[in-house]
Amino acid sequence: MAEAPSLLSLCIALVTDEIVQRDDVPPALYDLPPDLLDTLALQLPPLALHNLQSGMPFELQNEDEYDNGCLVDGRKRRRSSNFNLAWKKNFNLRWSKLTDAIQPVDWQQIYWERHLQSCLDEAAEIASLPSFSKCIGEIEMSDSILKYIASEKSIHFWRAKYRNLSYHCQEFGCYALCLMLQSVLCVSEICHILRSCKLQKLVLRWIRFPEQVNGLCKLLSQNRETLTSLELIHCKLSSTSVNSICDALIHNRKTHGILHFSINASHFDETDPVALPSGLVSFFSSGRYLYSFKLCDNDLGKNFGKLVFHTLLDASSCLSALDLSENKMTGWLSNFNRRSLTGLQASSMVGKSLQSLRVLSLRGNGLKKDDADNLRYALFHIPNLEFLDISDNPIEDDGIRNLIPYFIEASERSFPFADLNLENCELSCDGVTQLLNVLSTLRKPLRSLSVADNSLGSSVAGALGVFMGKSIQILNVEGIGLGPCGFQDLVEGVTEGSNIVNINISKNRGGIEIATFLLKLLSGGSDLVSVNASYNLMPVESLDIIRSALKIAKGKLELLDLRGNNWDDQKAQDSLVAEFQNSVKKILIYSSSPTLDGLYDGDP
Structure with a gap:
């Protein structure tokens, strides 16, 4: 027989039902003891929780923390950090896979930011239909979005104004620091419905026409004081549009505040010009704080x-x-x-x-x-x-x-x-061997090196073993064709006590010699954190050697990737994983046979 609910839980449930069905919060609720108010907050859906928190008297708020800039009654309102748990709970109910991946200071802010992004994504799909003829702000949100923020018993779920995109943008825009917009939303109206935003990062996709550039520029001007990152993806850009975008960011100022500017997978009308767009030149010259600039995959x-x-x-x-x-x-x-360093050009490059x-x-x-x-x-x-x-x-x-x-x-x-x-x-074995020999003698050695996907063969192992004994911390030799002979040479050449932190030896067809190499590597690498040994045609007999290696492994190993090897013995695989599942080591064995991707790297 089920346990009878307590009087407190019944009262909380009754008050919760009352709140979710109203458009306001009864003032008497704020007279509840703080612990009861916190308990109540944990039961509320996001919109009701938002109303409860927004209407809380100023003197009851936490004095140590401030919100992200949303204004209530014309002033910044202090918020209760106790409500953060309630917002995290709501976030987890909606985006459970993301909860552990992010650790924001303010769960309320990140909740409404992602909610607004979901609304904009749905609006973009609707606005892209040939039959669409409304204003952007009049697009109605679907039940699948509303059900996450409001109970079906509430007026918020059924009243038309709560369904419009404009309501969600105006009500929650102040929480959005980062947004991604499709080109179909880049119209003049977007500035009006996003007027409460103080964006720090903006990502644009598929901007192609002058009217879309115009809408974008208005949005950039509106957020000029706060925007620090701009990314354009799959856009078609003329010199005129580049000038307009840069001018919107600068606007007659000596310096702009952009830290990160990126144009990826886009098309420029002039891919090999005789001069850069003047706006881009001005953008560079006024970019005192510009940290990164990316022009990737643009066929320039x-x-x-x-x-x-x-x-x-x-x-x-x-x-x-x-x-x-x-x-x-x-x-x-x-x-x-x-x-150019000694001739006539040198004078123009001095300094x-x-x-x-x-x-x-x-x-x-x-x-x-x-x-x-x-x-x-x-x-x-x-x-x-x-x-x-x-x-x-x-x-x-x-x-x-x-x-x-x-x-x-x-x-x-x-x-x-x-x-x-x-x-x-x-690169060939000769070129890389010469490089490794030089790198091994440097006064200050490299921190990381990748020579992956070059057909080097097993002969490079000698120089590689010497190089691994230096101060290299991150090494990627994926798919270089080491083979069993190469790993035998590495076992003989690698000394204990290396500084390797992360090593990728995948797709080298090393067979059982990979396991022997891992035994030596793990026993001596006190700083080793991650090893990728996937797709190496290791037989099932390798598992016993790997088990021994893990038992004597020193230091901080967190990840061992063994996917895509010749292990048909599921019981042996499960035994290895089970033996170390409670340790800090994470062993990946997802597939039992190599894929075609794992077979391309034969020893030349």
Whole structure:
């Protein structure tokens, strides 16, 4: 027989029903003791909880915390941190998979921000229909959205005004710090319905027409004082539209407040111009606080890249991260070479450098060996670079040899070069062996290196073993074709006590020798946190060796990825996972056989 409810729970349920059916909160509720008010808050759906908190007398609010800027009765209202648990509960009911992934200070703010994003996403779907002819603000939210914020017994669920997009934007816009808008919503009206927002980050998709650019610019102007991040994805941009967007951000000011600006997977009318849009030049020159600039996957030609780089140099930009990945920029650094440092061009470059630039990504730009040589001289103007990604460029062995003098010179700096990505660069064993031999002798060694997806073969293992004994912390050798022979050599070459923190040895067809290598690696790597050994054709006999390795493992291991190996013995797999499920180690074994993706990396 079920236990009878207590008198308190019955009273709380009765009061809850009363609140959710009203458009206001009875003032007498605020006379309840704080513990009862907190208990009541935990029972309320979001809209009723919002009304309860908004109507709370100022003197009852928590004096130590302030809201995110939403105004109530013309002044900032203090809020009760005790209600934060109620907001977290409501968030978890709606987005349970995200609850553990985020830890906001204010769950109320993040709840209404995500709710508003859901409303805008649904509105964009409706507005995209050919039959749509209403104003954006008149779009009605579906029951599937309303049911999360209001009880079906409440007036909020049935009254028309609570269904309109305009209501949700005006009521909860003040909680939104970050929004993503589809182009169909970028009309003049959007500024009006989002007028209570003080956006810090804005993401735009599929902007293509002048009227959409106009709507966007009005929204940028409206949030100019608070906006710090702007991202454009899948947009079609002319020089005129770029100028308009940049002008909206600057608006006759000496400096703008944008920290992060990104244009990804978009189309420029002029991909290889003779000059940059004037607005973009002004944006760079007034970007005192600009931290990162990304132009990725836009099919931009070499002139665009050259103009961006020289404009940043001329502006003595304070940029920290520049990403020009996935463009068509073969030859974009051709004016940087040995002659440019000693000839007539040198005088025009004197004193020009990107002192603050720490991260440079040129991934997938079609760079070849001559481009690598030019890059060496261009890097002379980036004296404090720490991270360089030139993956997916066919620079070959000659290209990496051209860069070796730079790595030697950079290791002598006060803030040395630390991270290098050379994935899929058509490198051979000879070129990488030469590189590893040099890197092993640097005064200040690298922090991370990736040579993944280059056909190196087992012969590289000797130099790799010596290199692993240095101070390298993060190493990615996925898919380089080490094979069983390569891992045998690594077992002999790797010394105990390495500084490796994260290593990826996946897709190398190492067989049982992988397990032997793991035994040595885990027994000596006190700093090791993560190992990816997936897709290596390990037989089931490897499990006993891996079990022994885990038992003697020292230090901080958190993740061991063993997916995609030849283990048909489900019982043996389950036994391994069960043995260590209560430890800090997380073992991933999701599939029992390699996929096609795991078979491409045969030993050449």
